Amino acid sequence: MTNNKNKTKKKNPWVWRLIALFWGLLIASVLGIAGILYSVSEGMLGPLPDVEQLENPDINVASEIYSSDGILMDKFEKEQRIPVNFKDIPEHMVKALYAREDVRFNEHSGIDGEAVLRAVFAGGQQGGGSTITQQLAKQLFTIKRSKDKLEAVKQKLKEWVVATQLEQRYTKEEIIAMYLNKFDFIYRANGVEAAAQTYFQKNVQDLDVDEAAMLIAMLKNPVYYNPVDHPERAKNERNIVLRQMLKYGFLNPQEFAQYSERPLGINFKMLKSSIKETYSAYFKYTMRKELEDYFEKFADKFGVHYDLYRDGLKIYTSIDSRMQKMAEQSIKEHLANEQKLFFQVQKGRSLAPFYDISSAKRKEILEAAMRRTEVYKNMHAQGIDEEKIREEFYKPRESVQFFTWEGKEYRKNKSWMDSIIYHKHIIEAGLMAMNPKDGTIKAWVGGIDWDYFKYDHVKQARRQVGSTFKPFVYATAIHQMNYSPCHQVSNERFKSGNWEPKNANGRYGGSLSLRDGLAHSVNVISARLISESGPEAVIQLAKDLGIKSPIPNNLTIALGSSDITLYEMVGAFSTFANGGIYIKPEFILSIEDKNGKIIKDFEPETREVLSEEVAFTMIDLLEGVVEKGTASGVRRYGITGEVGGKTGTTNAGSDSWYIGLTPNLVTGVWVGNEDRAAHFPGWHSQGAKMALPIWAYFMQKVYKEGKEFGISQKDKFEKPEGIERKWDCSSVNSGFYDFGNIGNYQQPQKTQSREKSVNEILSSSNDTISFE
Secondary structure, eight states: HHHHHHHHHHHHHHHHHHHHHHHHHHHHHHHHHHHHHHHHHHHTTTOOHHHHHHTTOOOOOOOOEEESSSSHHHHHHSSBOOOOGGGSSOOOHHHHHHHHTTTTTSSSOOOOHHHHHHHHHHHTTOOOOHHHHHHIIIIIIIOOOOOOHHHHHHHHHHHHHHHHHHHHHSSHHHHOOOOOOOOOOSSOSSSSSHHHHHHSEEEEEEEOOOHHHHHHHHSSTTTTTTTTHHHHHHHHHHHHHHHHHHTTTSOOOOHHHHTTSOHHHHOOOOOOOOOOOOTTHHHHHHHHHHHHHHHHHHHHHHHHHOOOBBBBOOOESSSHHHHHHHHHHHHEEEEOOOOOOHHHHHHTTTTBBBOOOOOHHHHHHHHHHTTTSSHHHHHHTTTTOOOHHHHHHHHHHHHHEEEEEOEEEEEEBOHHHHHHHHHHTTTEEEEEEEEETTTBEEEEOOOTTTTTTTTTTTEEEEEEOOOGGGGHHHHHHHHHHOOOOOOEEOOOOOOBBTTTTTTTTOOOOOOEEEEHHHTTHHHHHHHHHHHHOHHHHHHHHHHHOOOOOOOSGGGGGGTTOSSSSSHHHHHHHHHHTTTEEEOOOOOOOOOEEETTTTTEEEOOEEOOOOOOHHHHHHHHHHHHHHHSSSSGGGGGGGGGOOEEEEEEOOOOSEEEEEEEEEETTTEEEEEEESSSSBOGGGGGGGGHHHHHHHHHHHHHHHHHHHHHHOTTOOOOOOOTHHHHHHBBOOTTOOOBOOSSSOOOOOOOOOOHHHHHHHHHHHTTOOOOOOOO
């Protein structure tokens, strides 16, 4: 008996120690987790969303963009959605959500300890243990999981804290509605109501059980399980949701069999944008960047932070919604027909739509485009093998989306790569129109469709400008050497070092006036002028005219070898129409906060660059381009008023330009494909053929409604007093300004021999650049 008591006494200390150790570890773990969560809630692992955001995570007052004629053109909103209340969500959809994502949703307070432990012991093979509330927290404040493991853990801990705070502030029903309203089902289907309308052409409350299960299945990955792109995969995942509903008693076996055997029944149609002015996306992109930069500086200076997506600002622009629509219509009017012709020209070509590249290079271009798609990025982020991704892109599908000028098309048995090749054929365009007197931009079309081509060809894209650069060369010579429009320049062959520019028509000899040289865009004349002034002077003038794009310091810039934006070119040309005063183009007139307080007013940036005489001399030369040169086609469109302009075409026709000047509106047009190797062959790619018609269609419409805009065909360029007397054109061999002694101006007499010589020199001339 005594021995048993001693044995018990010997065992007891160890038992109590184990018990104490267990409770100690448990308490330490609880305190540790509590300490970590407290640290997270206090922001020790990085900032958490503020209380206001938690109270109103979905109440964002979008900033509105207004045109100069008072039309709401667009909004800055995180996404367009159609919110629904919990009562509008069918009960079977809520049960499907519980079964698929969080069956104990009504029993926990944001974190499901049992699910977390199961996930830990299963090594993540049975899900991540995230509750619906945690997933909502991720949607609201994390968005994308970090690839860095330590940062990912921090994000997870923050989600736990946010989830518990959400549970304290919202009912379970509100959390369910918020989660389904917030989820992005892709294809512009933001929220469950938009998804129901996009994929089934129904309201969410009218969805049947299998349709609701399909949308719940997409919560796992809306790209990978998309019923439009991956119908078989999507159906399998839908049936997994239905099986979960059976498992938890939300369906009986007969119902499960009935719904799981049904086809997907997809009736797909993307929702239209709520804003009618679809092209506003391009200048909205530029506006957003400019405003965010301005607000950052504003906050540094005044300590007040503005958010475009939350603060309900009103942004008043100089864009005229009527001119904007006219510009869009003009691009479509011309390019819809040109696009049909382009497809005909490319039909049957193995390298289509490219020229002068190898098959290997073509494949490289197409696969680079593949890697820029969101689908590729999403699949790559999931760790899918490169070869498998490529297989997915070449796989024929039930429905693939294509751009056409008649609207979106969904084609069967086409692959994503077919879509990429097709869209490489699409001819794109940019147009910007501005008032040269005050610098306000009236129309901005950065591309043909933002859904397909998210690249702005007004201010973002730099493209080779070709002969549209030549006026800067002429202006430099006139400014430096006081040349008049009738100053004669030799048209003999020109060579400087290894550079020997060629005239497009192959004709040389004799001499040409500046008027004739620019009118017919003669390369040798431009080369001689820049050799006299030097490229440095031309570059400096271009900078003074607002061009910030890099320009190489060599003679080839005379023929337009530089890449410059349409925005810069239109601003520079406007200086000629504004008497030599440069005004920086602007489209933001003012910004008001939600209380009507003005926080930004338009202040034009101006500077004098050229004298009135030099500016008007350039107008005279540019009018010559329209009257008898490469832009003479303008008159065929019934435009009779005073117009100056310049065409431009780069080597092989990759870029086509036309910039047209009227006294109160300067408009530039660029046309080309995304890739410079894709273009029309031969003369069809010239600026006079591809870009000028868009300008002409636009001006036809503007003149028709001229009274509304204060623009008329009777408008005249402001002519400096006595300018014609200052041009000494009394001799064909003399063409200098005579500002000191203004004599009687005489129109020069053109001899028959000279007329013949000029006609011979200029026959078959065009604006095509040549760098040989």
